Amino acid sequence: MSRNTTPSRLEAVTLGVVATGAVSIAIASVVGATGAAVEIFGSPVPVSLPVHDVPMDDMADAAGVVAAEYTQSLVSFDSLAAGTRWLLWGESALPALATVIVCLSLWWLGLSLIRQRAFRRSMAPVLGTAAIALVFAGMFAPFLGAVARAQVVEQLPASDAGMFWTLLYQLDPAPVGWGIALALVATAFEVGQRLQKETEGLV
Template identity: 40%
Template structure:
C-alpha cells in the first residue's frame, strides 16, 4: 500500500511538473513571436502611437456634468505621431524588448528548473545562473524600461512642439526588492549545489 501510494505521488508530481514546464514553454514561445511582431510593427508603422505620455500638470476632464463626480482630471495622454524620430522609436523598441525578455527569461528558467526537478537533481550551476539572470532582467525591465519610455515621450513631445512630458518615470523600487529576493534564491541554489555534490561524493 505504501509503495503504491508513493508511486501515485511521484506520478502526480511528474505530471504537474510536465504541465508547468509545457505551459511555461508555450508562453515563452508565444511571447517571442509577439515580441518580433511588435518590434516589426513599431519599426515600420507610421504614424506611431505612444501611450502614457505624462503631462506636467493635470488637466480638468469633462465627465458630462454628473452630479456624483466632484472633480475629474487626467495627467497622461496618448499621442499618435507621424514621422516619429529614430531616437524615440529606438527607445520604445528597447523598452518593449526589455519587458518581453523578462517574460521569456522567466519561462526559460522555469522550464529548466522543472526538468531538473523531474530528474531529481535541481541544484545545478545552470539553475543558479538562470535565477541570477532573471534577477538582472527584473531590474532592467522594472527600472530601465520606464526610463526608456520616458525618453521616447520626451522626444515625441519635443518633436510636436508641445510641453508636458516628463523624462524620468515615477520611481518604483519594487523591482529592487524582487531582484534581491531572486539573488537570495540563487545563493540558496548555489549552497544546494555544493550539498548535493558532497552527498553524491559520500554515496
C-alpha cells in the first residue's frame, strides 16, 4: 500500500471492523478485571484451590472408568489478608492489562492501515510493548496466583491442608509464544520502516 493509493471500500470496512472489535475486547477485559476485583475484595472470597490424591468415589464403579480424582476445589473464605487478595486480583488483572495493550495496538495498526501509514515510526514500539506485555503477563500472572493460593493453604487447618498443593505454578506457554510472535512482527515493521525511508530517499 503506497501513499498514492487508498484502500478499497471492502478493505476499509474490514479494517474498521477489526479496529472496533479490538476496542470492544479491551473494554470487556477491563469489565472482567473489575468484576474480579469486586469478588476478590468482597466477602466471602471464593478461591479455586488445586487438590491432589482426592479420588472421585462416585465414579469408582462406572463402566469404562479406570481412575477418577478431583483436581480443583472452590473454597469460600469469610476473610483473607489484603496481600493475598491483591495477589489473587493480580492473577486476573495482568492478563486483562496485556489484552488491553494488545487490542489497542491492533486498533492503532488498523487505523494506520486505513490511513495508508502502516510503517509509521510509532508502530514498532507499540507492537513491541504489546509483545512484552503478553510475555510478562503469561509468566507472572500464574506465579502471583500460585503464591496467593499457597498463602491460603497455610491458613487452613493441618488436617485439611494436606489435600491441597502447597505451591503449584502452572505456566501456560501460549501467551509467551504469542508474545514472541508479536515481537517478530514488530521487528518486521521496524525493517519495513527503514526500507521505506531508503526508498523515499532514492525517489
